[in-house]
Amino acid sequence: MRVMRVQVILAIIVVIIVGLGVVQWARPVGQPVARAVIPTRTRWPGTLSMPWPPGVQAAADVPGIGFLGRHGPTAPEPIGSVAKMMTALIVLAHHPLAPGSPGPSLTITPADVAAYHRDAAAFQSVMPVQAGERLSERTLLKGILVASGNNVATLLAQWGAGSTAAFAAEMNHKARAMGLHSTHYHGPSGLSNATVSTAWDQVRVAEALMRSPALAEMVAMPQMSVPHGGIVYNFNRVLGRGGVIGVKTGSTVAGGASFIWAARQTIAGKSRIVYGGVVGQPPTAVHHQLRQALDDGLALIKATSHAIVARRVLSTGQTVGYWEMPWGSRVGLTATRNASLLGWPGMTAKIRLELSPPVGVSRGVAAGTRVGTMVVSAGSQIRRVPVVTSGRVLPPSPLWRLTRL
Numbered sequence: 081m082r083v084m085r086v087q088v089i090l091a092i093i094v095v096i097i098v099g100l101g102v103v104q105w106a107r108p109v110g111q112p113v114a115r116a117v118i119p120t121r122t123r124w125p126g127t128l129s130m131p132w133p134p135g136v137q138a139a140a141d142v143p144g145i146g147f148l149g150r151h152g153p154t155a156p157e158p159i160g161s162v163a164k165m166m167t168a169l170i171v172l173a174h175h176p177l178a179p180g181s182p183g184p185s186l187t188i189t190p191a192d193v194a195a196y197h198r199d200a201a202a203f204q205s206v207m208p209v210q211a212g213e214r215l216s217e218r219t220l221l222k223g224i225l226v227a228s229g230n231n232v233a234t235l236l237a238q239w240g241a242g243s244t245a246a247f248a249a250e251m252n253h254k255a256r257a258m259g260l261h262s263t264h265y266h267g268p269s270g271l272s273n274a275t276v277s278t279a280w281d282q283v284r285v286a287e288a289l290m291r292s293p294a295l296a297e298m299v300a301m302p303q304m305s306v307p308h309g310g311i312v313y314n315f316n317r318v319l320g321r322g323g324v325i326g327v328k329t330g331s332t333v334a335g336g337a338s339f340i341w342a343a344r345q346t347i348a349g350k351s352r353i354v355y356g357g358v359v360g361q362p363p364t365a366v367h368h369q370l371r372q373a374l375d376d377g378l379a380l381i382k383a384t385s386h387a388i389v390a391r392r393v394l395s396t397g398q399t400v401g402y403w404e405m406p407w408g409s410r411v412g413l414t415a416t417r418n419a420s421l422l423g424w425p426g427m428t429a430k431i432r433l434e435l436s437p438p439v440g441v442s443r444g445v446a447a448g449t450r451v452g453t454m455v456v457s458a459g460s461q462i463r464r465v466p467v468v469t470s471g472r473v474l475p476p477s478p479l480w481r482l483t484r485l
Contacts, residue, residue, distance in 0.1 A: 116401040126425030139279040140356040146459015156276035157360040158335025163270030183217030227312040230269040237268035279357035299326030337369035345385035387424040394419040412470035419463040429458035445473035
């Protein structure tokens, strides 16, 4: 009996040991822990130096790269005819226009002619009109973007919304939708000093305008022919200089001059459009206020394109981290390609490792297995680089699987 009891106890012990071994063997081996060894940030050396106009608000932006910054006062200021960029966008929303298409036509009334003479007598910018003539939407849009005619802005507002007040309400609604929190429009022409904005807000309006091929074509025109004879010149006298291809100027007695620009530049071997703006430029001892604003713009365009340089943030084969296995093995994680970003002195690039969904490692992992992505970003640029194991990962040993805690 005693021998039998011992045998039973031993059998039970064997069953328990075998059962524990089976449980240990079947337990998941766990997931590797990734440890990044690359810095999470890297900075372009030096300090950005821009010829910001003293005491005047200005901003510069390069879509696809980033926002260089803003300078000077931050309070909204009168922007004058720069407001006509938004006027053109609202008109286009009512009556879409393909590049080269004339669009629908309007017949000029005696009231329109009277408005033209009244604005001209007040020394406002105007486009001549004659009673009975039919002007296309394209001609009228050129009338506000090239000739900067206040009379044409009023005519288009009445056509688009029924009244200038209703049109201004649409302008402000769109401004809010675009997140232009420092902008308020009092009318379609910008004549009123109650039409105010900032350089940064108007840069964003300019970028929206330039996304329309029809409008982008118009703001690049240095002059336009008036249908019944004569030529009217664009107040943007620097078109074609420094790569300038638009977009709008404005000037008021109370608010000074504004110049919002788009310029095509070659940056790191690629053609890009740089945007910027100056708002509230007063006259100087050297220049009239608009001339000074235009000179400010040319200087900032040149500085913007020269400041931006390419910087390699990741290199092919670079070790960016390690995978540490629960059983003590370790393997490097490497980037599979180069990653370069454009930036300027003082700009910071961010770097982070994003792991892919868990990979089964109980049977080991082959070299070159993709385990995640390095995400590098700076400004509005993002690059994603696959990350792979630099070598083979051996599976855990039977002894480790059976004796682990």
